Amino acid sequence: MREFGYQCADDVTGAVTLLAADPDARYLGGGTNLVDLMKAGVERPGLLVDVRELPLGRIEPTADGGLRIGATVTNSDLAVHPEVRRHYPALTQALLAGASGQLRNMATVGGNLLQRTRCGYFTDLSQPCNKRNPGSGCPAVAGEHHNHAVLGASDHCVAVHPSDMGVALTAFDAVVSYESADGPGEIPITDFYLPVGDSPHRETALPPGALITHVTLPAAPVARSRYRKVRERASYAFAIGSVAAALTVEDGRVREARLALGAVASRPWRARAAEAVLTGAPADGATFAAAADAELAAARPLPHNGYKVTLMRNLVVSVLTELAGEDAR
Numbered sequence: 295m296r297e298f299g300y301q302c303a304d305d306v307t308g309a310v311t312l313l314a315a316d317p318d319a320r321y322l323g324g325g326t327n328l329v330d331l332m333k334a335g336v337e338r339p340g341l342l343v344d345v346r347e348l349p350l351g352r353i354e355p356t357a358d359g360g361l362r363i364g365a366t367v368t369n370s371d372l373a374v375h376p377e378v379r380r381h382y383p384a385l386t387q388a389l390l391a392g393a394s395g396q397l398r399n400m401a402t403v404g405g406n407l408l409q410r411t412r413c414g415y416f417t418d419l420s421q422p423c424n425k426r427n428p429g430s431g432c433p434a435v436a437g438e439h440h441n442h443a444v445l446g447a448s449d450h451c452v453a454v455h456p457s458d459m460g461v462a463l464t465a466f467d468a469v470v471s472y473e474s475a476d477g478p479g480e481i482p483i484t485d486f487y488l489p490v491g492d493s494p495h496r497e498t499a500l501p502p503g504a505l506i507t508h509v510t511l512p513a514a515p516v517a518r519s520r521y522r523k524v525r526e527r528a529s530y531a532f533a534i535g536s537v538a539a540a541l542t543v544e545d546g547r548v549r550e551a552r553l554a555l556g557a558v559a560s561r562p563w564r565a566r567a568a569e570a571v572l573t574g575a576p577a578d579g580a581t582f583a584a585a586a587d588a589e590l591a592a593a594r595p596l597p598h599n600g601y602k603v604t605l606m607r608n609l610v611v612s613v614l615t616e617l618a619g620e621d622a623r
């Protein structure tokens with residue numbers, strides 16, 4: 295591992311200034327992803343700027359009924375916050391479905407959004423990988439890709455984003471706020487992750503050296519919400535497919551629907567085509583299947599991950615059916 299410096303930042307401007315002055319510096323949240331990548335030699339920062347003492351550890355109500363979540367709030371604290379549990383249950387469920395209790399106690403909101411893919415080639419320095427080493431190739435396309443993307447990928451990279459939390463935040467239209475050397479800014483989470491295209495090493499729309507300061511949730515939809523994750527073992531595993539959904543049903547018809555899919559694309563995938571089919575339609579199995587099919591029509595599976603298309607169709611139908619049943623009670 296490369297030798298590195300360590301500095302604990304105590305104000306946001308100071309942290310951003312340190313990163314602006316040193317392109318080899320990285321922010322350190324809980325370190326649960328960055329430190330692993332440093333051990334593997336994928337990340338080789340010269341300086342770690344620890345952000346956990348910054349005044350970004352609060353969850354506060356906003357004037358319009360939403361929540362403002364500091365970037366250093368841990369995944370554990372966010373999951374059990376009473377307002378999150380009451381108004382954004384899919385977010386609590388997504389957080390608790392991720393990693394382990396110990397990891398969630400360390401992992402921060404900012405770090406979770408910026409965690410890197412779990413594609414095995416990405417962390418294997420003996421292999422080419424366009425994301426780690428631009429232009430070197432993508433061995434996953436013809437190699438091991440059973441848990442790779444079926445939506446929105448390109449020949450340059452077929453990796454998926456691993457965050458559970460990000461899928462729920464996407465369904466709830468969260469907005470990511472940051473501070474950079476050029477001042478503050480904000481990005482809707484649906485625009486936060488860049489399309490893969492031919493530059494998979496460019497993952498987010500954050501300016502270089504920007505510090506995530508908050509994530510804001512707009513007022514919760516009236517709808518009930520749910521997160522369901524499918525994984526290869528019952529605990530402590532990344533998703534092979536997941537769904538965050540919120541649904542309001544009135545007089546047997548869908549008044550409002552929010553749907554995001556996880557582990558199918560390089561980003562949490564907002565299912566707009568499915569939402570368009572759902573809105574105003576009868577809240578029944580035929581509509582839910584049509585909605586899933588509308589979204590998955592764009593799927594381009596590889597030889598060994600076609601199962602994900604069926605899995606996601608079943609998952610979407612099952613979660614929506616469950617939510618509609620609860621709404622009718």
Ligand SMILES: Cc1cc2nc3c(=O)[nH]c(=O)nc-3n(C[C@H](O)[C@H](O)[C@H](O)COP(=O)(O)OP(=O)(O)OC[C@H]3O[C@@H](n4cnc5c(N)ncnc54)[C@H](O)[C@@H]3O)c2cc1C
Pocket residue numbers: 320321322323324325326327328329330345365366391392393394397400401402403404405406407408409456457458459504505506507530531532533
């Ligand atoms: C064994 C294991 C199992 C896991 N299982 C799951 C799972 O099932 N589901 C899931 O979603 N996740 C899972 N994870 C991933 C885990 O959720 C992430 O590692 C964690 O959320 C990252 O947060 P962190 O604060 O530790 O980030 P760090 O490792 O500290 O940082 C990650 C990245 O974010 C950057 N960063 C951190 N904070 C900021 C900030 N405020 N502004 C700008 N950049 C910042 C860092 O520079 C780094 O590039 C698992 C991890 C492990 C090790």
Ligand code: SF4
Pocket residue numbers: 411413414415416422423424425426431432433434435450451452453494
């Ligand atoms: S899928 Fe992406 S991360 Fe994996 S080897 Fe290909 S370029 Fe690298």
